[in-house]
Amino acid sequence: MGDSFTEGIGDPAPTRPGGYRGWADRVAEELSRGHDGFAYANLAVRGRLLQQIVDQQLAACLALRPDLVTLSAGGNDLIRPGGDPDALAEKLDSVVQILSMNGATVVLFNGPDTGSSVLGRIRGKIAIYNENLRTVAARHDAVIADMWSLRQLSDPQMWDGDRLHFSPMGHHTIAAMVLDSLNVAHTLDPLVPKPLPQVPWREARGNDLVWAREYFVPWVVRRLTHRSSGDGITAKRPIPGPVFGTGAPLGSGEGPRPV
Secondary structure, eight states: OSSSSHHTTSBBTSGGGGGGGGHHHHHHHHHHHTTTTOOEEEEOTOOOHHHHHIIIIIIHHHHHSSEEEBBBSSSHHHHHHTHHHHHHHHHHHHHHEEEEEEEEEEEEEOOOOTTSTGGGGGHHHHHHHHHHHHHHHHHHHEEEESTTTOOGGSGGGGGTTTTTSSSHHHHHHHHHHHHHTTTTTOOOEEEEEEEOOOOHHHHHHHHHHHHIIIIIIHHHHHHTTTTTTTTTOOOSSSEEOOSTTOOOOTTTTTTTOOO
């Protein structure tokens, strides 16, 4: 359950359902190894706010009677003016209670440390939300996937060109962290970013202008016109199924399991 983060935006894969892979697909690939009856669904849709995730995904999730649920929500709320980390956590608490009462193991994601990113201005709100999530997790015996402590994410190569979503390397790194949090053995070796050359000040400012034109301005326009990047988008894997082989969704790139 979730938004663009769980959908996999920033990690393009044209042969897969929805055209993106992401950390969730990578985790499912690892969990499926040696388990012929494994089935995976991904209900996340980009741009969704917390209440929209609850309204549009919770009932569908419960109907699947899952053993494991990952829930990342609230990030799109926090970046908006007036996003209240206390109110969001209170709303999330009731969702986690419902999920845990139905017997699922629930994994919650806290937010990464955005101090060195374009989201640096909301770093304090993210920190408050993260502490609230730890309380929610403790109350319902949920697992915290701790992105705040994942210091590898401070490297710019972990982020997509839009500076808001993670790159394939970032998604890979997060997937490994999730599996470690679940105490699941996996084959995802650490990826080490290569050193980047120093960028002259003038070139860096030019890159900032390009980013603002291509990503920031369209985001502002969507906010002003009450549109979302997820308008008209549906979940890429609404029905649980195998990750590989017979029965995998069309466009899943069937073939040898990736290593």
